Amino acid sequence: MAQPVPVGAGPAPATGQQGTPAPANQAPTRRGTELAMLAFAAALVTGALMLVAINQEQKLTIQILWYGLAYLALFSVAHLAIRKWAPYADPLILPCVAMLNGFGLVMIYRIDLALEGRKGFSAATPKQIMWTTIALVLFLVVLYFVKNHRALTKYGYTAGLVGLIALALPALLPSKLSEVNGAKVWLRFGSVFSIQPGEFAKILLMIFFASFLVSKRDLFMVAGRRFLGLEMPRARDLGPILLAWGVAIGVLVFEKDLGTSLLIFGIVLAMLYVATERVAWVVIGLVLFIGGALVAYSLFTHVQQRVANWLHPMDPVVYGRLGGSYQIAQGLFGLGTGGMAGTGLGAGRPEIVPEANTDFITAAIGEEVGFIGLAAVLMVYMLLAMRGLRSAVAVRDSFGKLLGGGLSFAIIMQLFVVVGGVTALIPMTGITAPFLSYGGSSLLANYILVALLLRISDAARRPQTGSRPRPVQQAPIAEASTVMVERPT
Amino acid sequence: MNTPLRRVGLAMIAMLVLLLANVTYIQMVNADDYRADSRNQRVLYDEYSRERGKLISPVGGELLAKVTPTNDRLRYLRQYPFGAAMAPVTGYYSVRYGSRALERAEDEILNGSDDRLFVRRLSDLITGRDPRGGNIQATVIPAVQQAAYDAMTKKNFVGAVVALRPQTGEILAMVSTPSYDPNPLSSHDSDEQQAYWDTIRDENNKLKPMLNRAISETYPPGSTFKLVVTAAALEDGKDKNYLLPADASIQLPGTKTDLENFAHSHCGPADQNQVPLETALALSCNTAFATLADQLGKDKLQEQAAKFGIGQTDLQIPMTVVPSGIGKLPDRAALFQTGIGQRDVLLTPMQDAMVAAAIANNGIVMRPQLVQKVLAPDLQVISDFDADEIGRAMSGSNASTLRDMMKKSEANTKGDGKVAGLEIASKTGTAEHGADPKATPPHAWYVAFAPADNPQIAVAVVVENGGDRGLAATGGSVAASVGRATINALPGIGK
Numbered sequence: 001m002a003q004p005v006p007v008g009a010g011p012a013p014a015t016g017q018q019g020t021p022a023p024a025n026q027a028p029t030r031r032g033t034e035l036a037m038l039a040f041a042a043a044l045v046t047g048a049l050m051l052v053a054i055n056q057e058q059k060l061t062i063q064i065l066w067y068g069l070a071y072l073a074l075f076s077v078a079h080l081a082i083r084k085w086a087p088y089a090d091p092l093i094l095p096c097v098a099m100l101n102g103f104g105l106v107m108i109y110r111i112d113l114a115l116e117g118r119k120g121f122s123a124a125t126p127k128q129i130m131w132t133t134i135a136l137v138l139f140l141v142v143l144y145f146v147k148n149h150r151a152l153t154k155y156g157y158t159a160g161l162v163g164l165i166a167l168a169l170p171a172l173l174p175s176k177l178s179e180v181n182g183a184k185v186w187l188r189f190g191s192v193f194s195i196q197p198g199e200f201a202k203i204l205l206m207i208f209f210a211s212f213l214v215s216k217r218d219l220f221m222v223a224g225r226r227f228l229g230l231e232m233p234r235a236r237d238l239g240p241i242l243l244a245w246g247v248a249i250g251v252l253v254f255e256k257d258l259g260t261s262l263l264i265f266g267i268v269l270a271m272l273y274v275a276t277e278r279v280a281w282v283v284i285g286l287v288l289f290i291g292g293a294l295v296a297y298s299l300f301t302h303v304q305q306r307v308a309n310w311l312h313p314m315d316p317v318v319y320g321r322l323g324g325s326y327q328i329a330q331g332l333f334g335l336g337t338g339g340m341a342g343t344g345l346g347a348g349r350p351e352i353v354p355e356a357n358t359d360f361i362t363a364a365i366g367e368e369v370g371f372i373g374l375a376a377v378l379m380v381y382m383l384l385a386m387r388g389l390r391s392a393v394a395v396r397d398s399f400g401k402l403l404g405g406g407l408s409f410a411i412i413m414q415l416f417v418v419v420g421g422v423t424a425l426i427p428m429t430g431i432t433a434p435f436l437s438y439g440g441s442s443l444l445a446n447y448i449l450v451a452l453l454l455r456i457s458d459a460a461r462r463p464q465t466g467s468r469p470r471p472v473q474q475a476p477i478a479e480a481s482t483v484m485v486e487r488p489t
Numbered sequence: 490m491n492t493p494l495r496r497v498g499l500a501m502i503a504m505l506v507l508l509l510a511n512v513t514y515i516q517m518v519n520a521d522d523y524r525a526d527s528r529n530q531r532v533l534y535d536e537y538s539r540e541r542g543k544l545i546s547p548v549g550g551e552l553l554a555k556v557t558p559t560n561d562r563l564r565y566l567r568q569y570p571f572g573a574a575m576a577p578v579t580g581y582y583s584v585r586y587g588s589r590a591l592e593r594a595e596d597e598i599l600n601g602s603d604d605r606l607f608v609r610r611l612s613d614l615i616t617g618r619d620p621r622g623g624n625i626q627a628t629v630i631p632a633v634q635q636a637a638y639d640a641m642t643k644k645n646f647v648g649a650v651v652a653l654r655p656q657t658g659e660i661l662a663m664v665s666t667p668s669y670d671p672n673p674l675s676s677h678d679s680d681e682q683q684a685y686w687d688t689i690r691d692e693n694n695k696l697k698p699m700l701n702r703a704i705s706e707t708y709p710p711g712s713t714f715k716l717v718v719t720a721a722a723l724e725d726g727k728d729k730n731y732l733l734p735a736d737a738s739i740q741l742p743g744t745k746t747d748l749e750n751f752a753h754s755h756c757g758p759a760d761q762n763q764v765p766l767e768t769a770l771a772l773s774c775n776t777a778f779a780t781l782a783d784q785l786g787k788d789k790l791q792e793q794a795a796k797f798g799i800g801q802t803d804l805q806i807p808m809t810v811v812p813s814g815i816g817k818l819p820d821r822a823a824l825f826q827t828g829i830g831q832r833d834v835l836l837t838p839m840q841d842a843m844v845a846a847a848i849a850n851n852g853i854v855m856r857p858q859l860v861q862k863v864l865a866p867d868l869q870v871i872s873d874f875d876a877d878e879i880g881r882a883m884s885g886s887n888a889s890t891l892r893d894m895m896k897k898s899e900a901n902t903k904g905d906g907k908v909a910g911l912e913i914a915s916k917t918g919t920a921e922h923g924a925d926p927k928a929t930p931p932h933a934w935y936v937a938f939a940p941a942d943n944p945q946i947a948v949a950v951v952v953e954n955g956g957d958r959g960l961a962a963t964g965g966s967v968a969a970s971v972g973r974a975t976i977n978a979l980p981g982i983g984k
Binding site for chain 2: 114270273274275277314319329330332333334335336337338339340348349352366370371374375378381382385386389392393398401402405408409412413415416419420423424425
C-alpha cells in the first residue's frame with residue numbers, strides 16, 4: 001500500500017508507446033472537424049469585430065479581415081501542433097477556446113475604444129494579443145513535452161510543493177512586490193510586468209491532488225466508520241481535505257483573495273469525491289467550508305462588505321460607500337439595459353462598470369449582446385468542459401480520469417465563481433473568466449489547462465492496438481488490495 | 490470512477506443552469522427595474538448623446554437651440570445662440586439639472602421618442618443610422634424677443650414682456666428679466682454646470698432668474714384691468730358716452746377708506762361733475778371705474794373676466810400658465826377696488842396680453858401658442874400650426890369701440906418710442922402692492938396693440954417695483970417705452 005509509485009504509473013509507459021502511429025487503426029482523428037470549427041470561430045470573431053467597428057462609427061477597412069486571418073493563422077499553428085503531437089485529441093476543445101479567446105479580445109478592444117483618452121489609460125488589447133501569443137507558445141511547449149499525461153504522476157509531490165510555494169509567495173513577499181489594487185496575489189517584476197502565481201498554482205495543485213488521490217485512493221475508499229448513515233473516513237485520512245481547507249483559508253486570510261480560495265476548495269472537493277465516490281467527503285467539505293466562511297465573516301470586514309454588496313447591491317448606503325456595491329450594481333444595470341438581445345456590440349456603455357475587461361467582462365458581454373449572447377458564451381464554456389469531462393470518462397487510467405475531471409470542473413467552477421459574482425448569485429470574489437478576461441496569468445494558466453485536457457482526450461480516443469488486456473489486467477491488482485482490507489464494524 | 494465523474498458532470502450542468510436562471514431573471518424579468526434605476530447612467534447618456542432636435546424660429550430659420558458634435562461621450566453639445574434673451578422660451582437641457590420650458594415640454598419630439606416619429610425611428614433602425622430627434626419651429630420672432638429683452642435689461646428692469654399675434658394667438662415674444670444663460674447648464678463639464686446653477690438657483694439668487702415671470706407669476710394689473718371693466722360695461726349695453734362720477738376721491742362703501750384718482754386729481758374738465766366712459770378710460774380715473782364696477786355688479790364682472798380667459802386653470806402654451814383671477818368679491822368695497830384692478834385681481838402678463846389681443850381681434854380670444862410646427866428630423870412637417878379659439882369675449886362692434894377708446898388712452902400716455910405713422914391702441918397701469926402700498930414702488934404696466942386699425946401685434950409689459958423710477962413710477966413713464974420698442978421691432982409693422 002505504502003509504495004511510493006502511484007498505482008496508475010506502472011503500466012503507463014507501455015500504453016503510451018503503443019499509442020503512437022498505428023496504421024491498422026480505423027478511428028478518425030477528426031482534425032478536419034477541428035479546422036473547420038476553428039474557421040467558423042474565426043468567422044464569428046471577425047464578424048463581432050466588424051460590428052464593433054460599425055457601431056463605433058469607424059471606417060470599415062480591409063484591415064479587419066486581416067485581423068481575422070491573423071487570428072485564424074495563430075490558432076492554425078495550435079491546430080497543426082495538435083495534428084502532430086495529439087492527433088486523436090477532442091476536435092471541439094480548441095475551437096471552443098479559440099472562440100472564447102477571440103470574443104474576449106473583441107470585447108477588450110471594444111472597452112479600450114470606450115476608455116481611450118481617459119486619464120491613465122493604456123490599451124489592453126495589444127497586451128492581451130501578446131499574452132495570447134505567449135500562451136499559445138506555452139500551449140505548444142506543454143503539448144510537446146508532456147507526451148503522456150501519466151508521466152505527470154512522477155512529479156505529483158513536486159507539483160504540490162511548488163504549487164503551495166507559488167500560492168504563498170505573494171503573501172510572504174512585501175506588499176511592494178505583491179500588491180495590486182489591494183489584492184496581495186501578484187509577483188511584480190518592475191513596474192510593467194506582473195503575474196499571478198495563484199493561477200498556475202491551481203493547476204499544479206490539481207496535478208498533485210490527482211496523483212496523491214490515485215495512489216491513496218484505496219485507503220479513502222475502504223476504511224471508515226458509519227456515522228449518521230454516511231461512510232465517514234478515518235480521522236487520519238482527513239489529511240488532504242484539511243490541507244486543502246488550510247490552503248484555502250490561508251489564501252483568504254493572507255492574500256484577501258476570496259475567489260482563488262473558493263476555487264481551490266471547490267476543485268479539491270470535486271476531485272476527492274471522484275476519487276473516493278463518497279458523499280461523506282462532500283458533506284465534510286461543505287461543513288468545513290460553511291464553518292470557515294462563518295469565521296471569516298465574523299473576523300474580516302472585507303468579507304462582511306462583500307456579503308453586504310451581494311445581498312443588498314441596490315441599497316443606497318451599500319451602494320455609496322467605499323468598497324460598496326457600486327461595481328456590482330453598475331454591472332447589473334448593464335445586464336438589465338442589455339436585456340434579451342443586448343444593445344449591440346459597440347453600442348452599449350460597458351465601460352461604466354469598473355474592471356469591465358477583467359472580472360466584469362461577462363457583464364459587458366451581457367450588456368452588448370444581451371441574454372442571448374451571454375447564454376451562448378456560457379454554453380460554449382459548457383461544451384468545452386463537457387468535452388473535457390467526456391475525455392476523462394473515456395480515458396483508461398485513474399490519474400487521467402481524476403485530472404481530466406478536475407481540469408474540466410475547474411473551468412466551470414471558475415465560471416460559476418466569476419459569473420455568479422457578477423450576477424449577485426454569490427458574493428463577488430474577483431476572479432477572471434477563463435480565456436475571456438484581460439489578464440496574462442489567467443490566459444497562460446488556462447492554456448496549460450487546455451493543453452493537458454487535450455493530452456488526456458488524445459489518450460482517451462487513441463486506438464489501443466492489442467493493448468486491451470493490459471489495463472484490464474492491471475485493474476485487478478489495484479482492486480485486489482482493497483478487497484483484502486476489512487471494514488471495521 | 491466514471492459514475493462520480495458523471496455526477497460531477499451533472500453538478501457542472503446544475504451550476505450552469507443556476508447561472509442561466511439568474512441571468513434570465515436579471516436580463517428578462519428584472520431588466521426594466523435596472524434599466525430605469527436613476528443610478529443607471531446608460532439610459533441618460535443614451536438620451537443625451539442622441540442628436541437632439543433643433544428649436545427654429547418661424548422666419549429666416551434662425552436657430553434658437555442647436556447641437557454641435559463633440560468628441561466626448563455625450564457626442565452633441567446643446568447650444569443656445571440667443572442665450573439669456575430666449576431662455577424663457579427655450580429653457581435649458583442639462584445632464585445634471587434636467588430641462589425646462591420648450592426643452593422640457595417638447596422633449597419627446599426633440600429626443601425622437603414621440604410616437605409621431607415612430608416610422609422614421611424604425612427606418613433609422615433598419616438603415617442603421619443613429620436616431621435623431623424631431624425639430625420644433627417656435628412662434629417667437631427673434632427680433633421682437635431681442636428688442637423686448639434689450640429694452641427691459643437696458644434699465645435693469647425686473648419683469649416680463651409678452652407679445653401675441655392677435656388673430657392666431659402665436660406668441661411673438663415672451664421675455665422675463667432678469668434671465669439666465671442656458672448654455673453653461675448644457676455644458677458637458679459637470680463642474681461648470683454646477684457652478685452656474687449655484688448662481689441662478691432660486692435659493693441663492695433673490696431675483697430668481699429662472700422664474701418665467703410671463704407665465705408663472707401673477708401681478709395686480711392696476712388700471713390695465715379697466716379694459717375688462719369697460720368691456721363688461723359695453724357688453725352690458727352702456728356706450729362710450731355713459732356718464733360716471735368725476736370726483737377726485739370716493740369713500741369705499743362700509744369703510745372709512747378713500748379711493749383716490751391718480752395724484753388726487755379731478756377727472757376731466759373741472760367744471761363737470763360727471764365724465765363720459767371714454768374720457769374716464771383715457772384719463773384712467775379710478776373713482777369713475779370703481780363706481781362703474783359697483784354698478785355692473787359682481788356677476789357681470791366675473792363673467793366678463795372669465796370670457797377673457799381669466800381664471801382658466803388649464804392653459805398650456807405648451808408650458809403651463811398659472812391661473813389668473815379676480816378674487817371672490819365679497820362686498821362692495823372689494824367691487825370698487827376690483828374696478829381699478831387692485832384688491833384680489835392678479836393676472837399673469839400672458840393673461841393681460843390675451844385681453845389686449847382679444848380686443849384687437851374683434852373680441853375673439855385666441856389660445857396663445859409657442860409651437861408653430863412640429864418637424865421631422867428631415868424638416869418634413871409632422872403637425873402644422875392650428876389656431877385655437879377660446880371664445881368670444883365681446884362683440885365685434887364693442888371691441889372696435891374699445892379700440893377707439895384705447896387710441897385716446899395712448900394719446901394721453903407719455904414715454905418714448907412713439908413712431909409717426911404707427912397708431913397704437915393702449916392702456917397703462919400703475920399697480921399698488923405690498924403691505925404698505927403707498928411706500929412701495931408700484932408695478933408699471935402697459936398693454937397695447939398696433940397698428941390700431943389693423944392689429945399685427947398685441948403686447949403686455951410689466952415692470953416690477955417701479956423700474957428705475959421708484960415711487961414716482963407710472964405705467965406710461967416706465968413700461969410704455971418697453972412696449973413700444975417691442976411693437977416697433979416686429980418686421981414689417983406699419984407698412
